[in-house]
Amino acid sequence: xxxxxxxxxxxxxxxxxxxxxxxxxxxxxxxxxxxxxxxxxxxxxxxxxxxxxxxxxxxxxxxxxxxxxxxxxxxxxxxxxxxxxxxxxxxxxxxxxxxxxxxxxxxxxx
Amino acid sequence: xxxxxxxxxxxxxxxxxxxxxxxxxxxxxxxxxxxxxxxxxxxxxxxxxxxxxxxxxxxxxxxxxxxxxxxxxxxxxxxxxxxxxxxxxxxxxxxxxxxxxxxxxxxxxxxxxxxx
Numbered sequence: 502x503x504x505x506x507x508x509x510x511x512x513x514x515x516x517x518x519x520x521x522x523x524x525x526x527x528x529x530x531x532x533x534x535x536x537x538x539x540x541x542x543x544x545x546x547x548x549x550x551x552x553x554x555x556x557x558x559x560x561x562x563x564x565x566x567x568x569x570x571x572x573x574x575x576x577x578x579x580x581x582x583x584x585x586x587x588x589x590x591x592x593x594x595x596x597x598x599x600x601x602x603x604x605x606x607x608x609x610x611x
Numbered sequence: 612x613x614x615x616x617x618x619x620x621x622x623x624x625x626x627x628x629x630x631x632x633x634x635x636x637x638x639x640x641x642x643x644x645x646x647x648x649x650x651x652x653x654x655x656x657x658x659x660x661x662x663x664x665x666x667x668x669x670x671x672x673x674x675x676x677x678x679x680x681x682x683x684x685x686x687x688x689x690x691x692x693x694x695x696x697x698x699x700x701x702x703x704x705x706x707x708x709x710x711x712x713x714x715x716x717x718x719x720x721x722x723x724x725x726x727x
Binding site for chain 1: 615646651653655656701708711716717718720
């Protein structure tokens with residue numbers, strides 16, 4: 502059974518900092534991995550999807566990397582802004598199933 | 612497009628009561644699913660459907676029933692509510708079950724359920 506861990510559980514940074522969120526998973530036989538954003542009291546929004554054959558995927562200030570063999574993915578956020586404050590969840594797809602991490606709650610202070 | 616809508620937003624039940632959480636989507640998506648989210652845990656799949664008339668169990672199906680009579684609607688029924696079912700419930704839809712680039716999974720805003 503796939504186990505997904507996200508560290509740290511919470512992170513607070515000043516505006517403008519570059520930061521990295523970590524995701525690790527136990528079953529490296531994944532088909533792809535997604536990063537989601539969840540705002541308080543709202544549903545999830547898909548940010549990036551990396552196929553298992555890819556090493557990284559970029560969207561604006563976001564860059565997600567994938568190291569399948571070591572069971573790790575990172576989400577890099579450049580020049581963080583207060584509007585980036587949210588919970589970020591990773592979700593690898595494997596064995597015809599998607600499992601979610603518990604998320605990292607990010608606060609970007611003005 | 613309204614996307615994925617869920618009703619109610621909040622609900623308080625007593626142990627043993629039954630209720631139905633409603634979910635609807637207007638994007639003609641074949642795949643719909645229900646998740647629950649508990650503090651400190653990731654979302655866990657309860658039930659899913661790959662099309663009208665087809666449903667299957669996810670990771671935590673006990674105590675819940677679903678049906679899919681139309682493409683648009685996918686209600687979740689709690690048969691006899693228990694305190695362990697206190698959670699936030701999310702409905703989601705997408706064109707396919709397997710996530711693929713360009714085929715985003717859309718989530719509803721959630722229903723916060725408390726069982727006393």
